[in-house]
Amino acid sequence: MKTSEKASGKTAEHLARIIFLLAVLGIWEYVARARLLGPRSELIFPSLEAIGRAFLRNFSKGYAGNSLWIYIGNSMKLLLTGLLIGNGLAFLLSGIAAVNHTFYSIYNLVISVCDLLPGVALLPVVIVIFGVKSGVIVFLVIHAVLWPMSRSILDGFMAVPMIYVEAGKNIGLRGVGLLFGIYLPASIAYIVSGLKVGWARAWRGLISAEMIFGIASCPGIGLFINQMRTNMNNAEMYATLVVIIIIGVIVQYGILTPIEKNTVKKWGMAR
């Protein structure tokens, strides 16, 4: 009885969401068809059909002879490289900070300062130093991931219950053994939340950097959307926004949620 009540509550929730979504799309379509915004209406509110066609056209035709797939591929390549290096560095440096007190206090300061610097604000400096290369975008992704991830890992280490540490010491674990055997798994909830924040920042940083300066040698989604704007292909612009949302949803529900399900949730460390 209780569970069926809960289930029907869930269904009602889903239904409400679907109705809301349909209503938004309905209003959009009405504004588009009725040309409520006058002569520029078509540019600001292209019809859903136009956006749908543009969506398909993005992938079949694309821009400058390259389909959107190529742009997505380029963006993903840079993003993954940055995420891997950024997260790797975060684990390495936080690990050193966990065992060395001097390094910890310095690293803490560095995190606090760097975390406040928006990646895009660093862009001019980075370009001056490295030139306009795809490495610049990787650098920004690393910058977006490294600091929040390090902060999460260190906070997680601090919050590890003393009892796990003592149980670990009791079976003879010391130093690095304690770090990998106890501190890392015990702070998994913090690490997962760091991954989420890091991913979100990296994704935003990547798109903005690509928009501000697109690299011809490695054109990404941000560049694509900007080119659509300059060419007044507004339907394509909206369609690309949808693509960006879809990629975000895939990462959230295809990667991050399963990670959470198989660690924190499975181990009863979070509801």
Place this chain on the structure above:
Amino acid sequence: MSEPMLTIKNLTKTYQDSPEQPKILADLNLTVDREEFLCILGPSGCGKTTLLRCIAGFENFEGEILVNGVSRKEPGSDRIMVFQTFEQLFPWKTVEGNITWPLKKTGMTDKTERHRCAMEALAKVKLADYAHYYPHQLSGGMKQRVAIARALALKSEIILMDEPFAALDALTRRELQNELLTLSAAEHRTILFVTHNIQEAVILGTRNIVLQKGGKIIFDEKNTLPKPSTPSSPGFAEVWQRMRDAIYANENAE
């Protein structure tokens, strides 16, 4: 005469950050024989838990603690601790993993042997069917059983138990006391068991001591009642009364 399992010489413990603070343990001397089941009682704050934590190597201390005649200052798997809190199992490991992983870390390299040891220990605490559960899926009593199984599997000569049953309901507590009694008779381990409960001490202990504030031992007696004993066993009430008097005399003296 063989060497005592555990020898504590002039153990003194203060918390350094407050030198004005009276000593938690002052010049404590204690010898525990092999296979003894030593129950440690005393009012709150008398230093029972601190004594256990010093033996486990979790605290800095002055004096000397010898296991088999060898000085010990650091934690080690020869003195395994069973804590009061249910949250002493690693939540990211299954029940079996909570035993096999410590075995691996203490040098058991053969995987099938680890599995066999873990299952044997789990069978001893009647949890063989729960090997693949995660700790959060177990009740408090089951978690304490797993912690005991972990200590058994590790073949620790000394098992330190810090009120392991204090947070359990009366029924489960009685059940676990009985199991521990059977296990201690069969396993040939030396057990140091801190408790607040006089009855628990009389049922379990082969020797009972009472600490006063500052860690002074004011009662030290072999418990010769035939086991298993119940409150209705002849002699039980007398032992209980003597220990109660020792604890209360100490409290009235303050």
